[in-house]
Amino acid sequence: MLSQIMPSLSKLKLTNSFNWKRSYSTVKKVFKIIFVGNTRPRQMFNLYFYTLILGTILLMTPWATTKGQWIFLQALFTTGSAFSDTGLTVKSTANDFTFFGQFIILVLIKFGGVGLITVKLAVLSVFQFNRNPSLRERLLMQGERGSNKLGTTIDVLKVGIIVMTITEFLGAIVLFLYFYFVPNSNIAYGTGTSTHIYHEHVWLSLWGGIFHSVSAVNNAGFDIVGKNSLSAFQSDYFVQWIFVTEFVIGGIGFPVFYDLYHWFKSKTHGKKFRFSLFTKITATTYILVAVFGVGGVMFIEYFSRDFDTDSGMKPIFKDLSTSDALMAAFFNTMSTRNAGFYTVDLNKFHVASQIIQSLMMWIGSSPASTAGGIRTTTLAIIILTIFSIARGKNNVSAFKRKIPDDTVRMSFVIAFLGGFLVFLSVMIIAIENIFMNQNSSITFVQILYDVSSAFGTTGLSLFDNSKLGIVSQLSLILLMFVGQLGVSTTVLAWSDRKRKPTISRLEENVLIG
Known part of the structure; x- marks a missing residue:
């Protein structure tokens, strides 16, 4: 931002004949850079x-x-x-x-x-x-x-x-x-x-x-x-x-x-209608993530009902009736899709269930919705890309439509940055907690759960966030902000409006994987 402001300030020349019109224009430009922004993401x-x-x-x-x-x-x-x-x-x-x-x-x-x-x-x-x-x-x-x-x-x-x-x-x-x-x-x-x-x-x-x-x-x-x-x-x-x-x-x-x-x-009106590719991908992915997530949690909770959780609490299938336990597993796992409501103490879930729920919160729901996370379409494009590469295809397609290469690249960028931000926040909370020692009993999975909840704008928590340190709370605030605004918009907010001319370089292969 300073690189944009300084050239504007340099135009303010104090001379004997002060140019109010030019000064006003410069101040207006500086104000726009700071408070409005030159690009849509900014x-x-x-x-x-x-x-x-x-x-x-x-x-x-x-x-x-x-x-x-x-x-x-x-x-x-x-x-x-x-x-x-x-x-x-x-x-x-x-x-x-x-x-x-x-x-x-x-x-x-x-x-x-x-x-x-x-x-x-x-x-x-x-x-x-x-x-x-x-x-x-x-x-x-x-x-x-x-x-x-x-x-x-x-x-x-x-x-x-x-x-x-x-x-x-x-x-x-x-x-x-x-x-x-x-x-x-x-x-x-x-x-x-x-x-x-x-x-x-x-x-x-x-x-x-x-x-x-x-x-x-x-x-x-x-x-x-x-x-x-x-x-x-x-x-x-x-x-x-x-x-x-x-x-x-x-x-x-x-x-x-x-x-x-x-x-x-x-x-x-008796007319034919074709759903957009966005609707097909997001609806399919939303349903599949919900089915696999809820099914996985129910499977884990049912077969681990004879073992107490790491927190010492009774599992939901041991503490509740069968119907209440099934509803608890369904409601609380579906709530990880960005709702944030819960009906039982979330520490009652097995650690494996908490990991699945953390993953669901990290994924989030659909773009252009009230949800956070990397979004369902991002996950779908990444999976489709992996399958396309495995099958030797050069293009990524879904429902007989080709997905643009820029969208594919951005999907991997969003997933990587989303994972990196979650990992960084987990490390910040874990390290600061060692020095503060106010949440000495919290585990790595509990921290991962709350951090994923913040990034996915979900709101579910396994411990008291008020006992976290200043840096830890600020990291959660940043994650909630990025989760709401979107990783792609946050990244592009700092890009320059003027694109520099593309220079074609010599190609050289690099071994990977």
Whole structure:
């Protein structure tokens, strides 16, 4: 950034006849470089970064917390977790935040789920009815939540927002009615030292329904029913299926909604419709990862039911009834797709199950969704590339369509950088923990689990993150930020707008593998 600012500052020549117009132009250019950015990825990065700072300031105000004061790092961690739709916390959302604080968290969750560019244009359209998005704005929306076709970006966002809003609205109504009419002494809303039961309390039931529905659809994982997430609903399959439905819809991706809408529209008119390659790949990969992940966890948990976990807790198939254990394995493993809700202590799972869940969080869900991680399409392209090389093919194809070479290369870059960032954060937490000795009992797998949760913007945790050191918490905040913004956008944010001329070099082979 300094290399871009300095040439601009050098143009400011102090002469006897001071040129105000040139000075203003130079200051404007410097301001744009710092606060806006010259490239689309840099503009996205800056916008997300300054939103993170603004949210932190709001959560540090006396009205946001029950004690009227907040530490900067805790506010930054909570803001980063909420805006990235993660769900990792260092304080209880129900007990340590006032209604104002919870409202700020919910707004950050919503903005992070829909996308800041979309929110900005929606607000501007209210005051400028005939305003059409510029090419620059369309390109930004395409990189945030749109499709690979620039012309359909606006329509994709409209359909996606409508689907998410309807899902949130219906989910909020169902949860409101459930909280209000169904008695459950374990479900309480906590504020400071006082707690109130949801049952037959209109305001609390309504706020609980809205908060949890928005949090679920946007895959945030924040809840206001206590310190143990949805453990109160451990045997309540109805509520669990409501949450599963909502966070699966939130993790599918806006372009998939757009394709499904046009498929239904074509069917009603008796026309043929061809799903996009994105929809085919992302839907297939999402289902396969879910099936293999849930199936693997259930297999491990069932056959290891006679052995206690490393934490000394009873396995879920030994501690719960068979039906509750099956539902627990299904719900909590599906939650690793970016939801962040849990119904049992996650330390009850076998270490092998925790590794599978960590891998699922690292993969994440679909691009152009509320999910994080390397994304399902990245995994699919990497696997397809490996199979293509093994079969001696020069091109990578799927569903009778060739995948561009640039996309293939970027997929491997994203996977490598995603793995490197996770490994680096694991080492930072492990090393700092040795010196602090506040989490002396945590294992390597537990650290890997929480780090993968941060990168995948999931929010599941195996230990108390508030006891981590400053550097460790900052590394998790960075991972949540990158997971939400996307590895590719984060990398390209630091690239130069002007491409240097390509120089063709002599080719020489190198032995590999």
